[in-house]
Amino acid sequence: MAPKKYALAGTGSRAEMYVDALLGPHADLGSLVAFVDTNEHRMSYHDARIAARRPDAQPTRHYSPERLGEMFDVERPDALIVTTPDYTHAHYVTAALDRGVDVICEKPMTTSVQGIADIVRSARRVKEQSGANLVVTFNYRYSPRNSVLKDIIQSGKIGKVTSVHFEWCLDTVHGADYFRRWHRNKANSGGLLVHKSTHHFDLVNWWLGDVPETVYAQGGLRFYGAQNAAERGLGERPELSRDNPNRNDPFNLDLEADPKLRGLYLEAEADDGYLRDRDVFTEGIDIEDNLSLVVGYRGGASMAYTLVAHSPWEGYRVAFNGTEGRVEIEVVERGSVSPDKHTLDPSVAEDSERPDENVRPEGQRIILQRLWEPAHEVPIPEGTGGHGGGDAMLLSDVFRGPASDPLSRQAGYIDGIRSVLVGVGANESLRTGQAVRLADFGVPLDDA
Numbered sequence: 195m196a197p198k199k200y201a202l203a204g205t206g207s208r209a210e211m212y213v214d215a216l217l218g219p220h221a222d223l224g225s226l227v228a229f230v231d232t233n234e235h236r237m238s239y240h241d242a243r244i245a246a247r248r249p250d251a252q253p254t255r256h257y258s259p260e261r262l263g264e265m266f267d268v269e270r271p272d273a274l275i276v277t278t279p280d281y282t283h284a285h286y287v288t289a290a291l292d293r294g295v296d297v298i299c300e301k302p303m304t305t306s307v308q309g310i311a312d313i314v315r316s317a318r319r320v321k322e323q324s325g326a327n328l329v330v331t332f333n334y335r336y337s338p339r340n341s342v343l344k345d346i347i348q349s350g351k352i353g354k355v356t357s358v359h360f361e362w363c364l365d366t367v368h369g370a371d372y373f374r375r376w377h378r379n380k381a382n383s384g385g386l387l388v389h390k391s392t393h394h395f396d397l398v399n400w401w402l403g404d405v406p407e408t409v410y411a412q413g414g415l416r417f418y419g420a421q422n423a424a425e426r427g428l429g430e431r432p433e434l435s436r437d438n439p440n441r442n443d444p445f446n447l448d449l450e451a452d453p454k455l456r457g458l459y460l461e462a463e464a465d466d467g468y469l470r471d472r473d474v475f476t477e478g479i480d481i482e483d484n485l486s487l488v489v490g491y492r493g494g495a496s497m498a499y500t501l502v503a504h505s506p507w508e509g510y511r512v513a514f515n516g517t518e519g520r521v522e523i524e525v526v527e528r529g530s531v532s533p534d535k536h537t538l539d540p541s542v543a544e545d546s547e548r549p550d551e552n553v554r555p556e557g558q559r560i561i562l563q564r565l566w567e568p569a570h571e572v573p574i575p576e577g578t579g580g581h582g583g584g585d586a587m588l589l590s591d592v593f594r595g596p597a598s599d600p601l602s603r604q605a606g607y608i609d610g611i612r613s614v615l616v617g618v619g620a621n622e623s624l625r626t627g628q629a630v631r632l633a634d635f636g637v638p639l640d641d642a
């Protein structure tokens with residue numbers, strides 16, 4: 195097979211996983227020929243990492259977003275990897291599909307009904323013409339524990355699912371980070387209902403093998419933001435962490451201290467003014483930090499869902515009630531956050547040695563209980579690497595094509611629509627105070 199040429203749009207933090215995959219386990223498939231980004235410095239940051247690992251690698255050429263067409267014409271990539279801010283995804287996805295170029299797009303697939311409609315048009319046209327493919331990288335599906343749960347439900351062990359209870363807790367490290375940069379504005383991210391919950395809504399759609407139909411939401415910005423800080427008497431806040439005279443403020447993000455944050459963002463500021471350490475208690479935030487939803491599914495099940503972004507611990511709990519039993523998952527990704535020592539990476543359990551951590555130890559547990567039987571714990575296979583080995587499996591599917599998978603983990607654009615539309619519908623429900631029928635948006639929830 196001829197080596198493939200990959201282009202990547204959006205050379206921020208997430209890009210690293212794809213760059214590393216093409217330098218390491220998937221290097222035999224081809225190489226990165228081009229970067230597209232608004233920020234020259236960030237593109238060069240990735241070049242330096244590539245050169246350090248592969249001094250013989252051909253230089254990756256740089257393009258500004260305005261030169262996207264030229265990039266396609268000159269580089270003729272086989273696939274475009276999209277790791278730009280969410281609101282730009284539809285633009286890159288359609289530009290690539292319209293030229294018959296495969297797309298690997300980060301979640302969320304898009305943030306708006308217009309974005310969905312544009313992608314559907316391109317995806318349907320390309321299917322008839324060139325057969326180019328759009329994959330949405332829902333890495334959570336590949337986490338071994340989430341796959342075990344899919345297998346339990348799919349195999350009918352709890353019968354027909356009647357209802358779901360889903361609670362996701364983002365802590366004051368991971369959760370706070372959405373209030374520092376572009377995510378803090380709905381126009382960029384769709385709010386946490388789209389940016390973050392798209393993972394969760396996709397998991398439920400996939401676990402149930404069902405299609406969401408209705409959504410009702412309540413929520414608000416109740417912890418972060420200037421008004422909440424004033425009401426809680428937090429005093430004068432700086433615009434940026436770096437200007438905070440209290441160096442021990444647990445909501446500070448020290449860009450200088452972390453080589454990746456320094457290289458990718460602090461040293462790149464002069465190019466585009468992207469500020470990565472904005473204070474989480476300042477004006478200008480228009481997304482929610484507490485959300486409660488009721489979602490109805492075509493097959494008859496309903497879900498109660500909550501998301502909080504300022505929890506003292508990070509993890510999730512989901513329970514499925516079925517006609518023949520119940521299955522529950524509880525995951526603690528970080529038991530607590532100490533005010534003086536924390537990292538942005540939620541997979542780093544830096545607090546695990548705290549003496550009081552035995553009350554909420556990090557870990558994961560699936561409990562299955564069929565009617566009339568005692569509960570038992572279902573073993574979860576151990577994986578290595580990001581998301582319990584899930585990231586490696588996802589990358590293999592994405593770059594090498596899906597292996598025959600009884601759990602159907604690879605997600606296409608219809609899956610992307612089904613999860614984004616729950617978030618878009620919930621945003622509409624927050625705005626109007628009414629329940630929303632997803633079909634009323636006029637975009638397809640099923641393959642043509």
Ligand SMILES: NC(=O)c1ccc[n+]([C@@H]2O[C@H](COP(=O)([O-])OP(=O)(O)OC[C@H]3O[C@@H](n4cnc5c(N)ncnc54)[C@H](O)[C@@H]3O)[C@@H](O)[C@H]2O)c1
Pocket residue numbers: 203204205206207208209230231232233236259276277278279280282300301302331333389
């Ligand atoms: N699946 C996951 O677990 C996961 C985790 C993190 C991020 N993500 C997704 O990855 C994407 C990127 O997130 P990130 O944290 O790397 O953000 P980031 O801000 O670190 O990087 C975004 C990059 O895009 C560039 N950019 C901005 N506007 C652009 C435009 N119009 N055209 C081209 N480039 C542009 C920025 O300069 C920056 O280099 C998001 O869609 C996010 O949802 C997914």
